[in-house]
Amino acid sequence: xxxxxxxxxxxxxxxxxxSGVVTRVLGWKKGDFDYDVTPALFTDIESMxxxxxxxxxxxxxFSKYLLKETKKIGVEGKVLVFLKSCDTYSFNQLLTEHRFDxxxxxxxxxxxxxxxxxxxxxxIVGDGIVSIDDSAEVIKVETLYDGVKELNKADIxxxxxANCKSRKHVAYDELMGEDGEVIDSNRFDxxxxxxxxxxxxxxxxxxxxxxxxxxxxACRDVCPACTCEKCVFNNPNSGVENKAAANSFxxxxxxxxxxxxxxxRCTDCGECSRVCPQHIPLHLxxxxxxxxxxxxxxxxxxxxxxxxxxxxxxxxxxxxxxxxAVNREDK
Amino acid sequence: xxxxxxxxxxxxxxKIAEKSKLYIPVDDNKGFAAFKLWAEGVxxxxxxxxxxxxxxxxxxxxxxxxxxxxxxxxxxxxxxREEKEDFVVFGVRACDVKSFEILDRVFLSExxxxxxxxxxxxxxxxxxxxxKPAETCFCSAFGIDPATPAGDITAWKTETDLYLKANTxxxxxxxxxxxxxxxxxxxxAVEEQKKAITExxxxxxxxxxxxxxxxxxxxxxxxxxxxxxxxxxHCLGCGTCTFVCPTCQCYDVKDFNTGREVKxxxxxxxxxxxxxTLMAHxxxxxxxxxxxxxxxxxxxxxxxxxxxxxxxxxxxxxxxSKCPISMNIVKVMKTLGxxxxx
Amino acid sequence: xxxxxxKPKIVAFCCNWCSYAGADLAGSNRLSYPAEVKVIRVPxxxxxxPMFILRAFQRGADGVILCGCHPGDCHYxxxxxxxxxxxxxxxxxxxxxxxxxxRTRVEWVSAAEGAKFAATMNDFVxxxxxLGENKRLEDLRCKK
Numbered sequence: 001x002x003x004x005x006x007x008x009x010x011x012x013x014x015x016x017x018x019s020g021v022v023t024r025v026l027g028w029k030k031g032d033f034d035y036d037v038t039p040a041l042f043t044d045i046e047s048m049x050x051x052x053x054x055x056x057x058x059x060x061x062f063s064k065y066l067l068k069e070t071k072k073i074g075v076e077g078k079v080l081v082f083l084k085s086c087d088t089y090s091f092n093q094l095l096t097e098h099r100f101d102x103x104x105x106x107x108x109x110x111x112x113x114x115x116x117x118x119x120x121x122x123x124i125v126g127d128g129i130v131s132i133d134d135s136a137e138v139i140k141v142e143t144l145y146d147g148v149k150e151l152n153k154a155d156i157x158x159x160x161x162a163n164c165k166s167r168k169h170v171a172y173d174e175l176m177g178e179d180g181e182v183i184d185s186n187r188f189d190x191x192x193x194x195x196x197x198x199x200x201x202x203x204x205x206x207x208x209x210x211x212x213x214x215x216x217x218a219c220r221d222v223c224p225a226c227t228c229e230k231c232v233f234n235n236p237n238s239g240v241e242n243k244a245a246a247n248s249f250x251x252x253x254x255x256x257x258x259x260x261x262x263x264x265r266c267t268d269c270g271e272c273s274r275v276c277p278q279h280i281p282l283h284l285x286x287x288x289x290x291x292x293x294x295x296x297x298x299x300x301x302x303x304x305x306x307x308x309x310x311x312x313x314x315x316x317x318x319x320x321x322x323x324x325a326v327n328r329e330d331k
Numbered sequence: 332x333x334x335x336x337x338x339x340x341x342x343x344x345x346k347i348a349e350k351s352k353l354y355i356p357v358d359d360n361k362g363f364a365a366f367k368l369w370a371e372g373v374x375x376x377x378x379x380x381x382x383x384x385x386x387x388x389x390x391x392x393x394x395x396x397x398x399x400x401x402x403x404x405x406x407x408x409x410x411x412r413e414e415k416e417d418f419v420v421f422g423v424r425a426c427d428v429k430s431f432e433i434l435d436r437v438f439l440s441e442x443x444x445x446x447x448x449x450x451x452x453x454x455x456x457x458x459x460x461x462x463k464p465a466e467t468c469f470c471s472a473f474g475i476d477p478a479t480p481a482g483d484i485t486a487w488k489t490e491t492d493l494y495l496k497a498n499t500x501x502x503x504x505x506x507x508x509x510x511x512x513x514x515x516x517x518x519x520a521v522e523e524q525k526k527a528i529t530e531x532x533x534x535x536x537x538x539x540x541x542x543x544x545x546x547x548x549x550x551x552x553x554x555x556x557x558x559x560x561x562x563x564x565h566c567l568g569c570g571t572c573t574f575v576c577p578t579c580q581c582y583d584v585k586d587f588n589t590g591r592e593v594k595x596x597x598x599x600x601x602x603x604x605x606x607x608t609l610m611a612h613x614x615x616x617x618x619x620x621x622x623x624x625x626x627x628x629x630x631x632x633x634x635x636x637x638x639x640x641x642x643x644x645x646x647x648x649x650x651x652s653k654c655p656i657s658m659n660i661v662k663v664m665k666t667l668g669x670x671x672x673x
Numbered sequence: 674x675x676x677x678x679x680k681p682k683i684v685a686f687c688c689n690w691c692s693y694a695g696a697d698l699a700g701s702n703r704l705s706y707p708a709e710v711k712v713i714r715v716p717x718x719x720x721x722x723p724m725f726i727l728r729a730f731q732r733g734a735d736g737v738i739l740c741g742c743h744p745g746d747c748h749y750x751x752x753x754x755x756x757x758x759x760x761x762x763x764x765x766x767x768x769x770x771x772x773x774x775x776r777t778r779v780e781w782v783s784a785a786e787g788a789k790f791a792a793t794m795n796d797f798v799x800x801x802x803x804l805g806e807n808k809r810l811e812d813l814r815c816k817k
Contacts (some may be wrong), residue, residue: 030537032661032662033467033536038662039565040564065565117654123362127466128464129466130466130536144531144535145462156432214383215570215573216571216601218571218655220569221568221569222567235606241606243598244393246587246596277575277653278363
């Protein structure tokens with residue numbers, strides 16, 4: 001696959017800015033290190049040339065930022081957004097839910113061969129990363145203590161990229177490079193592994209994972225499917241508002257409900273697991289719902305098309321009974 | 332100065348654990364460290380720092396304060412506080428040790444927070460010098476020496492030995508408890524390590540932050556800075572930075588009705604949340620920009636205003652590595668403080 | 674010999690149009706079902722948010738059963754079809770988290786099925802009694 005370079009993106013942005021198609025650009029801004037890339041809005045090409053970066057650490061999904069960006073009052077013109085293939089699914093899903101004005105966005109699809117997880121790098125090379133060269137397939141990491149180490153990109157991919165479900169862009173105004181294909185991924189393997197465990201083992205697994213939760217709400221706040229103006233967990237009138245889990249019940253409740261609220265709408269973009277400061281595999285909850293939906297009601301990929309009816313706002317008269325759902329042999 | 336061979340570290344832990352609860356940093360199944368209760372077989376992590384800070388020991392994320400029971404028109408108030416046991420926290424880094432001073436100024440000034448105070452009284456801190464600071468570390472910018480952390484006892488870990496030096500009476504007491512296991516020694520190895528750490532610290536990228544630009548009396552200078560817009564524009568409004576921060580001390584007090592009694596508890600709160608300081612009219616800070624500004628102004632200006640110029644950041648670097656969008660106090664300081672340099 | 678006197682707490686969400694009337698009929702016909710079952714009337718089984726079920730467990734329920742009109746008979750035409758999908762996913766998720774799947778159930782009971790209501794409740798109470806106290810999805814603060 002051809003690699004999209006930073007320069008190519010800047011050139012594209014310049015063309016679009018100059019011709020007046022867009023007035024601003026949602027992009028990635030370089031940080032203090034080679035890996036701490038921040039989402040930023042650029043309004044002129046000079047600042048882009050100075051600070052814009054594109055590389056293996058640009059994992060952030062920009063779809064959700066479009067909600068705020070397109071609602072800005074007094075801002076004219078369209079916003080240019082670069083979307084990786086997985087981001088386009090969230091983009092479509094948000095359009096399905098009428099969450100932003102498509103007319104105010106100019107989406108450029110960019111090919112992506114996977115983003116890198118800095119935590120995986122740190123786990124291998126340790127602390128003290130001075131520089132990371134991600135221009136080639138072999139990533140060179142220099143540390144204070146160990147000199148330069150070469151890492152294979154395939155070993156340090158973000159979880160969601162290692163199990164990439166689609167390199168196909170399902171929404172864009174313009175596509176740079178060639179489009180990919182939907183991938184027959186192994187993303188449900190881990191869910192299946194859990195399903196095969198005994199109930200006791202599963203319970204112990206989730207207790208261990210969820211007990212680390214610090215209720216920072218990063219998983220919720222980054223999620224492109226979580227776009228409620230007021231979350232039930234922040235609403236004092238809901239009766240379930242809480243800021244810290246008092247015990248394992250509240251840990252379970254938050255994560256069950258969080259996953260349930262996006263069931264059928266979650267595109268499996270993997271942002272929740274990427275941002276979790278405690279490295280809880282939250283995608284395993286979302287993927288369980290996706291897997292169940294696929295096997296109970298037929299394959300469904302949220303965000304594949306605009307306007308599709310989500311499985312939980314749909315039904316057939318022949319749907320299986322809840323008792324059948326939990327007692328199925330083939331799950 | 333006392334020393335003990337690393338091969339006998341378990342013996343040391345066992346000895347300490349005889350008299351009091353001992354917490355040490357332990358790796359979880361994913362290789363991230365957290366303070367855990369020591370027991371036979373629990374191994375100390377080699378990680379530089381824990382994901383959550385050590386403030387949990389004195390200011391836990393969630394804590395029951397009291398209970399109420401009503402019968403007819405009578406309300407019975409039940410004080411659920413118990414006599415706290417002594418405990419030892421081993422392996423606290425210089426940044427986290429400094430954070431206790433910052434928390435003390437909040438919780439131990441009048442009116443004294445008795446929940447916090449009782450824990451502080453019972454806790455013994457064994458700090459550990461940072462042999463290999465990370466690139467995200469910038470404690471030295473705040474005048475903290477990672478080579479000589481404070482605490483009741485300071486420890487240095489070399490390839491072979493652990494060196495211990497008591498700094499307080501509590502520390503002396505703990506050292507005398509393990510006297511049989513340790514031996515007297517000179518401080519040659521420790522001085523060498525200190526020198527090595529100081530050399531490494533000089534190489535760390537974030538040592539020269541424009542701190543002189545912040546501190547007491549700078550509210551007017553920065554409050555209306557146009558930079559806040561851009562800095563905060565992509566903040567998700569999650570609480571990650573505040574919850575991993577060793578110095579964030581905001582909390583909420585709430586009641587939980589169990590159906591039989593009401594439990595009053597407090598839990599960490601985050602100024603980044605839309606329901607922070609919620610009042611009848613709503614949150615006093617209506618936009619994420621205001622919430623974002625509050626957090627950093629508090630660390631860099633408001634807290635120093637009220638505390639003799641002491642910053643309420645210790646440079647542990649947790650927010651740098653944990654923020655979902657990699658926005659952090661260093662970027663804020665560089666953006667705001669840098670403008671006059673240009 | 675020690676007698677097992679454990680009596681589970683059961684919450685039954687019943688839809689106003691079919692199952693609640695079914696419960697009434699069970700009463701008028703003098704059919705007995707255990708007193709441990711606490712019925713909560715809801716306008717439609719579809720009114721039951723997954724949160725209701727979790728909160729019932731939080732407040733001390735050992736089992737939660739949801740009763741609605743038979744598929745096709747919903748007073749609001751299609752409410753129970755949505756219930757069916759929602760609960761299938763929720764129960765499967767609870768099972769995935771290692772929480773006993775026998776503690777939750779959905780049953781369709783019409784206004785004419787007083788006998789079915791009583792039989793269902795008897796059976797469910799028996800199942801939950803055999804499981805014992807709910808330990809995996811409990812809020813200790815709410816326990817005595």
